[in-house]
Structures are given as structure tokens and as C-alpha cells.
Amino acid sequence: xxxxxxxxxxxxxxxxxxxxxxxxxxxxxxxxxxxxxxxxxxxxxxxxxxxxxxxxxxxxxxxxxxxxxxxxxxxxxxxxxxxxxxxxxxxxxxxxxxxxxxxxxxxxxxxxxxxxxxxxxxxxxxxxxxxxxxxxxxxxx
Amino acid sequence: xxxxxxxxxxxxxxxxxxxxxxxxxxxxxxxxxxxxxxxxxxxxxxxxxxxxxxxxxxxxxxxxxxxxxxxxxxxxxxxxxxxxxxxxxxxxxxxxxxxxxxxxxxxxxxxxxxxxxxxxxxxxx
Numbered sequence: 001x002x003x004x005x006x007x008x009x010x011x012x013x014x015x016x017x018x019x020x021x022x023x024x025x026x027x028x029x030x031x032x033x034x035x036x037x038x039x040x041x042x043x044x045x046x047x048x049x050x051x052x053x054x055x056x057x058x059x060x061x062x063x064x065x066x067x068x069x070x071x072x073x074x075x076x077x078x079x080x081x082x083x084x085x086x087x088x089x090x091x092x093x094x095x096x097x098x099x100x101x102x103x104x105x106x107x108x109x110x111x112x113x114x115x116x117x118x119x120x121x122x123x124x125x126x127x128x129x130x131x132x133x134x135x136x137x138x139x140x141x
Numbered sequence: 142x143x144x145x146x147x148x149x150x151x152x153x154x155x156x157x158x159x160x161x162x163x164x165x166x167x168x169x170x171x172x173x174x175x176x177x178x179x180x181x182x183x184x185x186x187x188x189x190x191x192x193x194x195x196x197x198x199x200x201x202x203x204x205x206x207x208x209x210x211x212x213x214x215x216x217x218x219x220x221x222x223x224x225x226x227x228x229x230x231x232x233x234x235x236x237x238x239x240x241x242x243x244x245x246x247x248x249x250x251x252x253x254x255x256x257x258x259x260x261x262x263x264x265x266x
Contacts, residue, residue: 047183049183049187061186063187069187086187086190088191091190094183094184094188094191095191097191098191098194108190110189126186128190128193130193130196130200131193133185
């Protein structure tokens, strides 16, 4: 029993030492290039929300494979600045009041505060006006 | 002796299983977050857009209400103006011709003026 406890303690110490090495991914624009699935464990899920950060500074947010938000992104210190164009009517499934924006495309400026950055995942607080939301992103490609 | 070593092996396997579970819980699997951890809706960016629009609308309503309340408390209400009196009804053509007859009989207007005026009254009917 004592031996098991010793093994457990050693492995616990090792795991704690190992974690910072794994999680120390560098925060630069190159890191974000690619396709990220949001708040979902599966990249192949049909209903998943994806954000694709392109190298040319544009990005696209999609759900169910349909583009809903497009715009420009840039990394500034530890946050991503987003300049977005979307039709709020795309989100009437979230808030039925958005239906009145059918055919209306609006510009929004938001920020993603990045934290808990891992090699293939990160978390972020999104801030847009008075609204803030938390999300987890996992790299798909 | 063999039973004891078998017992130890089972114990070790059990300990290893507990250990793996503990490590996974303590460190977290990179990139795998459950809903409770990530605190989300079905659309992250869309939720932000919709949320900001709704909150913006609520804020604007609040500000508007406050502005109206402030205005109603700080400024006297404007006195409502009484509607302008309606113009006096036009006398009938018959009454006007009778009036014209009196003027002609009294010599106040010439026969030409009488005829012209009478014609104007009759044309306006």
C-alpha cells in the first residue's frame, strides 16, 4: 500500500511538472491560423460552430457548415480583435427577436481575450459591447 | 506466496487506474472541455452578437425612459392650446342676394355692380 502511494506521489509530481511544458504554446498570429471548433469536442460534428482564422487576416464563423460571420482579425497583445459583418437574423434560433433583422447586415467590433492556451486548444472570453461570453476552442486543422 | 503476489498485482492495477483518473482530473485533457467548464450556448460569436443587440436595446430603452422621466420632472408640461374658433358659417346664396337687393334698392351699388355680384353669387353655388 505504501509502495502504491509512493508511485502515486511520484507520478503526481511528474504530471504537475509536465503540464507547464505542454501548455506553454506561444501566443502569436501563426498559432491561430486554421480551423477551430468551438465548445464542441468533435470537429466532424454536423452542428458544431467553427471559426477559421485565415493567414490573410480574414476569418469566418460558421455553424452547421453555413457561414454566419465574416470579417477581419488581428492579434493584439493577448487578445484577438475582430471586425465582423453578419446578419443578426442568422441567430434567431438563439433569440427570436433577431428575426426582425432579416436581410440586414451589420458591422460589429469585438475582442477575444485568450487564456489557458494549450498546443491544440485555447479558451477565450469574447467581449462585444456589454456582452461577454466564454468559449473553448479546439484545433481541427 | 503466489496468492500474495496476485493480490499485490491487483492492488497495483487498481492504484494505477485511480492514478490515471486523478491525473486526468488534475491536469485536464488539453482541448477537451465540457459544457459546464466552457459555459456556452450553441453559438459563441452569434451569442455575443445577439446578446449585445438585446442588451443594447434594453439599455437604450432604459435611457429613453430615464430621459422621459427626467424631462417630466424637470420641465413644466406645456399648456395645451385651445383650438382656434371655427370660422362663421357662410350665409346662403339666397340671403346674400337679398342683401344685394337691399343695397341696390338703397342706391348703394350701381345696376352693373348688382348684376356682376349676383352673377358671382350664383356662379359660386
